[in-house]
Amino acid sequence: LTRIRKPDNFSFSETLWFLDRELDDVMHKVRDGAVYRLFEDDGRPVLIKISENGDFLEIEPVNSKTFDEKKMSVFINEWFDLSRDIRPFYHLLLKDKELAPLAKKYRGFRIVGIPDLFETLCWCVIGQQINLAFAYQVKRRLVETFGQSITHNREKWYLFPKPSVLREKKVEELRALKLTTRKAEYIRGIAEIFDEGLLSKEKLSALDDEELMISELIKIRGIGEWTANYALMKSLRAMNRVPFGDSGINGALLRLKSIPKKNNRRQVEEVFDRFEGWKTYLVFYLWRSNREKMA
DNA sequence: TCCCAGGGGCATC
DNA sequence: GATGCCCATGGG
Numbered sequence: 001l002t003r004i005r006k007p008d009n010f011s012f013s014e015t016l017w018f019l020d021r022e023l024d025d026v027m028h029k030v031r032d033g034a035v036y037r038l039f040e041d042d043g044r045p046v047l048i049k050i051s052e053n054g055d056f057l058e059i060e061p062v063n064s065k066t067f068d069e070k071k072m073s074v075f076i077n078e079w080f081d082l083s084r085d086i087r088p089f090y091h092l093l094l095k096d097k098e099l100a101p102l103a104k105k106y107r108g109f110r111i112v113g114i115p116d117l118f119e120t121l122c123w124c125v126i127g128q129q130i131n132l133a134f135a136y137q138v139k140r141r142l143v144e145t146f147g148q149s150i151t152h153n154r155e156k157w158y159l160f161p162k163p164s165v166l167r168e169k170k171v172e173e174l175r176a177l178k179l180t181t182r183k184a185e186y187i188r189g190i191a192e193i194f195d196e197g198l199l200s201k202e203k204l205s206a207l208d209d210e211e212l213m214i215s216e217l218i219k220i221r222g223i224g225e226w227t228a229n230y231a232l233m234k235s236l237r238a239m240n241r242v243p244f245g246d247s248g249i250n251g252a253l254l255r256l257k258s259i260p261k262k263n264n265r266r267q268v269e270e271v272f273d274r275f276e277g278w279k280t281y282l283v284f285y286l287w288r289s290n291r292e293k294m295a
Numbered sequence: 296t297c298c299c300a301g302g303g304g305c306a307t308c
Numbered sequence: 309g310a311t312g313c314c315c316a317t318g319g320g
Binding site: 124125127128129130131132133134135182186221222223224225226227230243245246247248249287290 | 299300301302303304
């Protein structure tokens with residue numbers, strides 16, 4: 001059992017809410033106030049349960065295996081963005097007339113990341129220009145078809161498919177999962193780049209400059225501005241990214257009356273310029289607000 | 296039927 | 309660099 005002290009301004013119930021949206025993400029399950037998923041410990045999948053107990057998060061193995069506690073702490077910290085003091089973000093929000101309500105409504109909501117960069121990029125490609133519910137269905141088919149799995153109590157749990165596996169798949173095999181021809185090509189290409197070691201989270205991170213990371217990512221076929229920014233937000237934990245053109249951001253800003261009309265990039269930039277250093281957080285709070293009715 | 300969805304590539308000028 | 313078109317499924 002690993003225990004992690006919860007930081008201030010962290011709401012585990014908000015995290016669970018995010019993970020348990022109606023969207024049916026194949027990578028984890030939320031049950032009875034806990035989240036379950038596979039954790040890869042030196043190539044060995046361990047099923048873990050994360051729950052809340054007083055001031056702590058508790059992480060325990062449920063398939064009777066153990067795990068590297070230090071690596072686990074790092075992983076959870078990264079996944080739930082626990083090691084960040086987000087008070088400055090709330091100060092900025094409260095100074096903004098239209099957006100101030102977000103600070104109170106979603107207090108303690110932190111970015112739920114996707115630590116695996118390859119998974120993030122594939123997920124972006126899958127979700128391009130289709131509705132999210134359908135995108136999650138396609139992701140589920142991809143993972144259930146090509147991902148490593150374990151069975152526990154007659155229930156299957158999956159790891160995201162490896163680049164070495166996906167690069168070998170024929171376009172027709174991927175199309176059968178209801179990816180388009182183009183997306184199948186993109187995913188194969190990204191898998192190849194990762195499998196060859198030409199790109200990795202470590203390599204990208206080592207560039208140490210967000211704009212440089214973006215320009216490197218955009219060179220890859222299938223990765224445009226939106227995806228590059230999203231990947232930096234979710235996987236590299238960059239704090240100043242905005243996937244411009246995103247329909248969710250536009251819709252939220254419009255609904256909150258923060259911008260007068262949709263799809264005006266200059267107006268959106270003006271709003272985000274007031275959140276220097278916290279643009280990524282504003283994006284997530286705006287997306288969060290789009291699903292208020294689901295909460 | 297029409298429009299849009301957490302886009303991106305490409306041709307064209 | 310801006311614009312228009314294509315990809316192609318599913319939900320409202």
